[in-house]
Every structure is written in structure tokens, then in C-alpha cells.
Amino acid sequence: MKRAKLIRILLLLAVFLPLLVSAQEEESAEVFLEEYTDEFQEYFFEALKQKGIENYDKAINALLRCKEMDPESPVIDHELAKTYRLNNQMGLAQEFALDALRKQPENLWYLSTYLELAGSRSLDLNVLKGQIPFENTRLKENLASLLVEKGKFDIASRLLKQLDQSEFKTRMEARIADSLAVEDNNMVPEPVEGEEEEPDPYQTRVSRLQDLMEKANFGQLEAEATDALEAYPLQPFFYFMKGVALNGLERYESAEEYLLMGLDFIANDEELTNKFYKELATTYQGLGDPDKANMYLSRIKNGS
Structure with a gap:
């Protein structure tokens, strides 16, 4: 019994791990597990097991049973989005990714999943404003980080201009400037003898x-x-x-x-x-x- 519980907790942490940065938050993941009925837990871990062995239809069915029991859980919506994507059902994947993000707009990983599923449309700020909770400052910071990560420096710079001055904004602007400087160095002639190129x-x-x-x-x-x-x-x-x-x-x-x-x-x-x-x-x-x-x-x- 102890081993079974440990395996379940590890599976749960695999879902939550990007968000867990302290022992206290790891405890909160276990609390998430304990708040639900045995039936919910069984379907949830069955979904993770079936997803792991690529039985995506069975995983989706188990997650949908979880959603019936807790329609407002962003965790279930996000898992459905990822599993529908693996099952090549991209329309449903986008729908559930957006549901998860709207329920928890400050979640970096939910935003990342949504951007990946939305494709090129997700890089249009005007389109995004009509789809996601764009008034949320933390969401805009997360979006700026992801755009910088993707090398979309022009769009990221435009987004940063909409944010109040902060340590985050200063750090992102410096990172953009450094990245653009590296790009510029790659486009100019060989450096003068004695000069060192800026490392990537x-x-x-x-x-x-x-x-x-x-x-x-x-x-x-x-x-x-x-x-x-x-x-x-x-x-x-x-x-x-x-x-x-x-x-x-x-x-x-x-x-x-x-x-x-x-x-x-x-x-x-x-x-x-x-x-x-x-x-x-x-x-x-x-x-x-x-x-x-x-x-x-x-x-x-x-x-x-």
C-alpha cells in the first residue's frame, strides 16, 4: 500500500513539478491528491498510466470522467489539452488549453501549452488580447519570457512597453539587448584582431x-x-x-x-x-x- 501511494504521488508530481519549487508546495500537491474521492484518484492515475503507454483514447476517457467530477479543475483541462495533442485532436487540445489558462492565467506552463497549440496566431498580440486574460500582469510577464525564449524580440519589446517598470522588465530588456547584440555580431565582418566575440x-x-x-x-x-x-x-x-x-x-x-x-x-x-x-x-x-x-x-x- 505504501509503495502504491508513493507511485501515485510521484505521478502527481510529474504533472505539477514545473510549478513546485519548495517542500511546502510539494505538500500542496499531495493535498490536491487527498482532497478528491478515491474514484477521482483512480481515474486520474489511470489517465496518467494510459498516457504513458500511449493509449491516448483511454487516457482521455479517464480524464473526462475526472472532469465530470470536477469541471473547474485547470489541472484536468491542461492534461486533456496535452493528451488531445498527442492524439492529434488539435481543435479539442486548443479548447482545453485555453480553458486551463483562463482558470489560472498566471500559470507559465498553461500559457506555454496554449501558445504551442495556437501556432503562429499566438504571436499576434491583438489576437491574444481577445482570447486570454490579457489584463493580468503576471500573464503578460510570462508571455514576454516565452517570446524572448522563442527569439521573438520585436514582439516581446512591444509587450514590455505595456508593463510598468520593474526588475523583471529591466532583466528582460537587458536579455533582449544582449541577444540582439549577439545576432549583430554574427552579421558583421570578422572582429578586429585583439577583440573577443561575445559568446552565446x-x-x-x-x-x-x-x-x-x-x-x-x-x-x-x-x-x-x-x-x-x-x-x-x-x-x-x-x-x-x-x-x-x-x-x-x-x-x-x-x-x-x-x-x-x-x-x-x-x-x-x-x-x-x-x-x-x-x-x-x-x-x-x-x-x-x-x-x-x-x-x-x-x-x-x-x-x-
């Missing part, structure tokens, strides 16, 4: 983490991957590196959480997807679950 901060982190991984310095890799995720929370590569580090430290349960979460952010990158599958196989071998390890190894394409 993202690529610098990537190279540093790869070096630590090659040296099997897992303690430092875990610390620096955590820092990288704080700066680039939507980059799957950094979730992968965090998972590698945690596997190296034999913290397999935490590795599972980060690797599964990182998979949600991958779009059309078969090479990186294969790396995640290989690392998850290592995780499940460490957890003593060879069936799951073999399942992920079987998903690797092109023998990578």
Missing part, C-alpha cells in the same frame, strides 16, 4: 554541460543543469542533462520525473527524443523495472 550564453551552457557529462562529474552537472533550467525553462536539452546527472547520482525517481517532463517540450527532434528514451531506459533499469526499460529502448528510431 545558451550555447555556452550547452557546451559546459556536455563537458561535465563527458567527465562524469554528475554532482556539478546536476547543479548547473538546475541553473540552466531556471534561465531556460522550456528547453528540453536541459531537462535531459538534469536526468543524466540524476541517473549518474543514482537518484532514479527524480531522474524519471525530469526526463518525462522534458519529453513534453520536444518538437520534431528525433535525435534528442532518442537520447531521452535511452536515458529513461537507464532510469528504469535503476528502478528495477526492466519492462519499462525495454519499452523505451523499443521506441528508439533508426538505431540511434
Whole structure:
């Protein structure tokens, strides 16, 4: 019974982990679990299980039963959005992503999912104003962060002008200026002898983490991957590196959480997807679950 409860809590944390940054908030996730009936819990975890083994229709049906019991839960709406997307039902995915965001407009991850599903339309501020709770300051800050992450500096700058002066606004404007300076350096002739080119901060982190991984310095890799995720929370590569580090430290349960979460952010990158599958196989071998390890190894394409 204790093991079953632990597995359920870990599954729940896999859903909430992007939002959990302290022990107190981890407790709140467990409270979320305990507030619901046994029937709700059974359907919720059945949905996560079926989603994990790619039985998306069954996962959706279980989530819809949860929604019948709690129509106002943004967590269920967000899970439905992600699962409908995996099932290639994009219209319904967008509908539930928008429902989740309207219920919890300050949630960065709900906004990110909505933007991904809305596609190019989501980069038009005039369109967004008519769809999402645009009067919410935190939502606009989250939107600015995501636009900067996507390299949409012009739109992000226009949005930042609508915000009052703050530490966040100053930091974002500085980041845009730094990124544009790097772009400009790539377009001008070779620097004068003796001058040093401005390094790309993202690529610098990537190279540093790869070096630590090659040296099997897992303690430092875990610390620096955590820092990288704080700066680039939507980059799957950094979730992968965090998972590698945690596997190296034999913290397999935490590795599972980060690797599964990182998979949600991958779009059309078969090479990186294969790396995640290989690392998850290592995780499940460490957890003593060879069936799951073999399942992920079987998903690797092109023998990578």
C-alpha cells in the first residue's frame, strides 16, 4: 500500500513539478491528491498510466470522467489539452488549453501549452488580447519570457512597453539587448584582431554541460543543469542533462520525473527524443523495472 501511494504521488508530481519549487508546495500537491474521492484518484492515475503507454483514447476517457467530477479543475483541462495533442485532436487540445489558462492565467506552463497549440496566431498580440486574460500582469510577464525564449524580440519589446517598470522588465530588456547584440555580431565582418566575440550564453551552457557529462562529474552537472533550467525553462536539452546527472547520482525517481517532463517540450527532434528514451531506459533499469526499460529502448528510431 505504501509503495502504491508513493507511485501515485510521484505521478502527481510529474504533472505539477514545473510549478513546485519548495517542500511546502510539494505538500500542496499531495493535498490536491487527498482532497478528491478515491474514484477521482483512480481515474486520474489511470489517465496518467494510459498516457504513458500511449493509449491516448483511454487516457482521455479517464480524464473526462475526472472532469465530470470536477469541471473547474485547470489541472484536468491542461492534461486533456496535452493528451488531445498527442492524439492529434488539435481543435479539442486548443479548447482545453485555453480553458486551463483562463482558470489560472498566471500559470507559465498553461500559457506555454496554449501558445504551442495556437501556432503562429499566438504571436499576434491583438489576437491574444481577445482570447486570454490579457489584463493580468503576471500573464503578460510570462508571455514576454516565452517570446524572448522563442527569439521573438520585436514582439516581446512591444509587450514590455505595456508593463510598468520593474526588475523583471529591466532583466528582460537587458536579455533582449544582449541577444540582439549577439545576432549583430554574427552579421558583421570578422572582429578586429585583439577583440573577443561575445559568446552565446545558451550555447555556452550547452557546451559546459556536455563537458561535465563527458567527465562524469554528475554532482556539478546536476547543479548547473538546475541553473540552466531556471534561465531556460522550456528547453528540453536541459531537462535531459538534469536526468543524466540524476541517473549518474543514482537518484532514479527524480531522474524519471525530469526526463518525462522534458519529453513534453520536444518538437520534431528525433535525435534528442532518442537520447531521452535511452536515458529513461537507464532510469528504469535503476528502478528495477526492466519492462519499462525495454519499452523505451523499443521506441528508439533508426538505431540511434
